[in-house]
Amino acid sequence: MLIFNIRGENIEVTQSIREYVEKRISKLEKYFENDVKNTAHVNMKVYPDKQAKVEVTIPLPYLTLRAEEMSNDLYASVDLVTDKLERQIRKYKTKVNRKSREKGFKNLEFAAPEASADTDEQSDSKFEVVRTKRISLKPMDNEEAILQMDMLGHDFFIYEDAETSGIDIVYRRNDGRYGLIETGE
Template sequence: MFKYNVRGENIEVTQAIREYAEKKVGKLERYFTDVPDATAHVNLKVYTEKTAKVEVTIPLPYIVLRAEETSPDLYASIDLVVDKLERQIRKFKTKINRRTRDNSVVAPVAPAVESQDDAENELDIVRTKRLSLKPMDSEEAVLQMNMLGHSFFIFEDAETNGTSIVYRRKDGKYGLIETN
């Protein structure tokens, strides 16, 4: 059973909003047979241009489910984000079920009824690249990424000697992912 952490930015989370979010996100529990102490983090934001953004993150032992949606209506944003998470779960379940059929491993997800949509959504790797990571700082990595016209760039952090990734966010700013 999920625990819920519902918080709002620029909005007071009323009991009605909290109950609606928990009810909708709670529908995702039916997809899992074993969910040990999973916490669903629901972040609600309202912007000055009258749009509502809903972000949901559910860290599970084998996968982190995360989705965000923005629309003029807060309740519609909650519905859209739950739909997006359901698609992610179905895709994950199909992948796990194929793997378990091949390897006979017990999956943490309930068996899926495979539909034609699931088969069409299968991820096919159509190209593989090998690269040598050049030591650099994050600013140089962003410059390299922009020169290549990519939305992300993998590099070796010159300070930590660890692998890092810079990426372009939807808001046009940049993000940095550092590995341990």
């Protein structure tokens, strides 16, 4: 069951918009366990040039689904982001389910119905932090970290190595392969 946290920037979230978002994103419920409540965080933003951006984040116990889309129409952006999330789930379902069984995670497997880089600004030789995120690191191996990174659409991912308890970083190289940075002692 999905619970929705919908907010708008430069737009009022009307009842019709809320209902449309809930109806479209609820299509993803078929991939989740029926008795588990998950929260879908939906952020909608309309820019002065009439572009509408929709970001959806669904944190799950051991991974996070995330997608964002932008178009000239808010409703089209909702459709596009929903389709993108469904493609992510379908693409990674087998890997996630296999890892879930191997690790003994409960309530993580996807059910079978039949995952932006902010620009840094530099002014007067001073660096300005424009966004801060706080994360909690979860123990996993590098394969799980790469899977999570790909599902989020990021170029890097920070995690706690399950074997060494060290903080490691996986990243996507320019050649499309992956790199691993291990922290030293």
